[in-house]
Amino acid sequence: MLGKVIQLIKRSDLVVEVLDAREPSLTRSKKIEDIIVKNYKNILLVLNKGDLVPLWVLKAWKDYFKTEENIESVYVSATSHLGTKILRDTMKSLLKGNKGIVVFVGYPKSGKSSVINALKGRHSAQTSAHPLEYGYTKSIQLFKIDNKIYAWDTPGVIPPDGNELEKTIRGYNADLLEDPVKPALMLINRVIEFSKESLISVYKVDFNNPYELLERIAIRRGWFYKSTKEPNIDMAARAVIRDYHEGKIAYYTLPPSLYRDDKSNSI
Structure with a gap:
């Protein structure tokens, strides 16, 4: 499973790591982030389930990531469709206005599928299938978020690790x-x-x-x-x-x- 996530990272222009807003630190994967850095990919942190956390706490985490780590982040509530426009605009900004492919990664239950579904909306459309490399025969679909942003339809699930x-x-x-x-x-x-x-x-x-x-x-x-x-x-x-x-x-x-x-x- 992790190998498939790494393949998607290598074939993407931007990696969006979906975190649980209640536990941003514990739901980050340093292993995956190291792979992202080694492959010279941009990263965007998304604090999902933002409706469970006070706004001032979300802002504090956003400031922390930017000030201490120079990483862009946004906070959303995917199930309530809150913050999805800001997420879309931030992805465009990190892609510098160019066309690009985005991969969403994160641990199970972080809400990756909900974030993807919220972004799909009425503007999205499936495009052609792309076979994975290194022995994978199953094809996955790209979907169109807007005229310049495409994303893999299957989120990269990181196997739970740690204590x-x-x-x-x-x-x-x-x-x-x-x-x-x-x-x-x-x-x-x-x-x-x-x-x-x-x-x-x-x-x-x-x-x-x-x-x-x-x-x-x-x-x-x-x-x-x-x-x-x-x-x-x-x-x-x-x-x-x-x-x-x-x-x-x-x-x-x-x-x-x-x-x-x-x-x-x-x-």
């Missing part, structure tokens, strides 16, 4: 986890660090620790182990991870330049 928390945030499928409780507890701790209230708002229960939250979710939803009749925390853990991926848990993290500020701000 258990990072893999979870980067979109690892909850249903494939043999033991979902540990990563779910790590994720809950991560959210609590910034906004416990967001979890209380979603699950309508108060709690003293992450394990208790899983128990109360299971009890509230009637999930119990058949053998012991204890709350089924495995089902609760998978539900929390899925809810996170689906954007039901709203919170935010701050760029390093602001990290020393009070990070306990609630939304």
Whole structure:
């Protein structure tokens, strides 16, 4: 899968890396960004799911990327079609007004498909198929965003990597986890660090620790182990991870330049 992503990068003029606006740092792929740099490609960061994060936080991340790393970024909410015109205009600017091909990359659940669908709109149209190189026989389609911008119709999916928390945030499928409780507890701790209230708002229960939250979710939803009749925390853990991926848990993290500020701000 990663090899296919690299092929698309090499055959494109601009790489758009789609991030989760709640966790911009943890949803960036340094490995992919190194490949982008080595192939002398422009990069644009897109903070998707921007509706889950306060505007001032989105602006702070945009300023951070530009000031500290000299990387252009935009923030959008693809499902609400907010920010797509700015995204389109920024891509044009980075292509310097020339025709070009764009590839969208990112971890699963970052919303790459939603961003692509939002850009397609009524102006897009499929063009000819192009076979991938190096032994790949399946063709993929280019679609036309406007008169000068084309994009691959299949986003470049980066396999989730890192530790258990990072893999979870980067979109690892909850249903494939043999033991979902540990990563779910790590994720809950991560959210609590910034906004416990967001979890209380979603699950309508108060709690003293992450394990208790899983128990109360299971009890509230009637999930119990058949053998012991204890709350089924495995089902609760998978539900929390899925809810996170689906954007039901709203919170935010701050760029390093602001990290020393009070990070306990609630939304």
